[in-house]
Amino acid sequence: MYLICLDLEGVLTPEIWEAVAIAFGIDKLKLTTRDIPDYDVLMKQRLKILRNNNITLKDIQEIIADIDLLPGALDFLEWLRSNTQVIIATGSFIEFIQPLAKKLNYPLIFCHNLEIDKTGMIINYSLRLKDMKKKTVRALKKLKYNVIAVGDSYNDIRMLKEADFGILFRPPANVQKEFPQFPVVTEYSELKNHISNHIKLKSL
Amino acid sequence: MYLICLDLEGVLTPEIWEAVAIAFGIDKLKLTTRDIPDYDVLMKQRLKILRNNNITLKDIQEIIADIDLLPGALDFLEWLRSNTQVIIATGSFIEFIQPLAKKLNYPLIFCHNLEIDKTGMIINYSLRLKDMKKKTVRALKKLKYNVIAVGDSYNDIRMLKEADFGILFRPPANVQKEFPQFPVVTEYSELKNHISNHIKLKSL
Numbered sequence: 001m002y003l004i005c006l007d008l009e010g011v012l013t014p015e016i017w018e019a020v021a022i023a024f025g026i027d028k029l030k031l032t033t034r035d036i037p038d039y040d041v042l043m044k045q046r047l048k049i050l051r052n053n054n055i056t057l058k059d060i061q062e063i064i065a066d067i068d069l070l071p072g073a074l075d076f077l078e079w080l081r082s083n084t085q086v087i088i089a090t091g092s093f094i095e096f097i098q099p100l101a102k103k104l105n106y107p108l109i110f111c112h113n114l115e116i117d118k119t120g121m122i123i124n125y126s127l128r129l130k131d132m133k134k135k136t137v138r139a140l141k142k143l144k145y146n147v148i149a150v151g152d153s154y155n156d157i158r159m160l161k162e163a164d165f166g167i168l169f170r171p172p173a174n175v176q177k178e179f180p181q182f183p184v185v186t187e188y189s190e191l192k193n194h195i196s197n198h199i200k201l202k203s204l
Numbered sequence: 205m206y207l208i209c210l211d212l213e214g215v216l217t218p219e220i221w222e223a224v225a226i227a228f229g230i231d232k233l234k235l236t237t238r239d240i241p242d243y244d245v246l247m248k249q250r251l252k253i254l255r256n257n258n259i260t261l262k263d264i265q266e267i268i269a270d271i272d273l274l275p276g277a278l279d280f281l282e283w284l285r286s287n288t289q290v291i292i293a294t295g296s297f298i299e300f301i302q303p304l305a306k307k308l309n310y311p312l313i314f315c316h317n318l319e320i321d322k323t324g325m326i327i328n329y330s331l332r333l334k335d336m337k338k339k340t341v342r343a344l345k346k347l348k349y350n351v352i353a354v355g356d357s358y359n360d361i362r363m364l365k366e367a368d369f370g371i372l373f374r375p376p377a378n379v380q381k382e383f384p385q386f387p388v389v390t391e392y393s394e395l396k397n398h399i400s401n402h403i404k405l406k407s408l
Contacts, residue, residue, distance in 0.1 A: 082310060142339075143343055
């Protein structure tokens, strides 16, 4: 039996921090692990910028509620869920992604969470589990699933490697070049074909 | 972070084999593990009855497509999915439950599968994993989830025991009596309250 693990940002939705950065006009919030490889340093910088600009969780949630899914993402996900089982594994936080989960008709989402103070400021972030995406795939394999994983960037690579079959969706050029073992697809129709061919439509 | 594991039959839908038995007027298909405790003996008997009566998978799927969800089940599940993460763990088979999955708006479902021959007859069943419900809860706990499990009968008890918090929903009297450690609820509104109180609505 098959189970598909999908990254969220870049695969089904735009990058959340980028949208937040644009909405508040703060360029430094656009930085990602591509610019600051140490995630903890990056997140602490993001939270400091929010504090310095007096931006609360609620302010950010209002921005996120306005983010549209990537064009075609919902159709793709609905197709996938009606044909097999799907888990979304994202490095983002439950407090951020609730409005996007609603737009996606509430698939199962594995993520992390934030610490909020009484004034609504984000004071810290809490990873439910380190290396969560990879560990999720490993746990699913132990539960006797064949796992297909789909991601777009560096933080998905360990998940893609752990999966029985890994696919890069619209990766940046350097990721594509560095990990030539993964097929690269840029359209949902291609992604459907890759997954259908792999599952051989047996359980569809 | 919390994750809720729900049994399917008896919790969200009627018992599938019972509906099939009634539709075909074959009383022996009504027997469950309450009557024949050895699941393999029970399933082999069921499959033999189907063969002897020339009943194909497609015939059964048509019956199952007509099964209504339990009244209130969909509202309860939608509430739950919009407030936390949910996995349905069922001893049933993907070939049976697809129409019910659709009525439930495609939650994640962990289940088993059937072997079908070229004439559409069910020739065998295949358990993805023995003791799957319990092992699912254990895997989720290792992924750092607090797990609340909800079931109605004997085949859920090991899942309920493994979970951080187990709840019996409309159990038969003997199950309720034998496992007094689990709270018993009979209405979705009570189930909502139990879950809300346990999660303390922190992540809601």
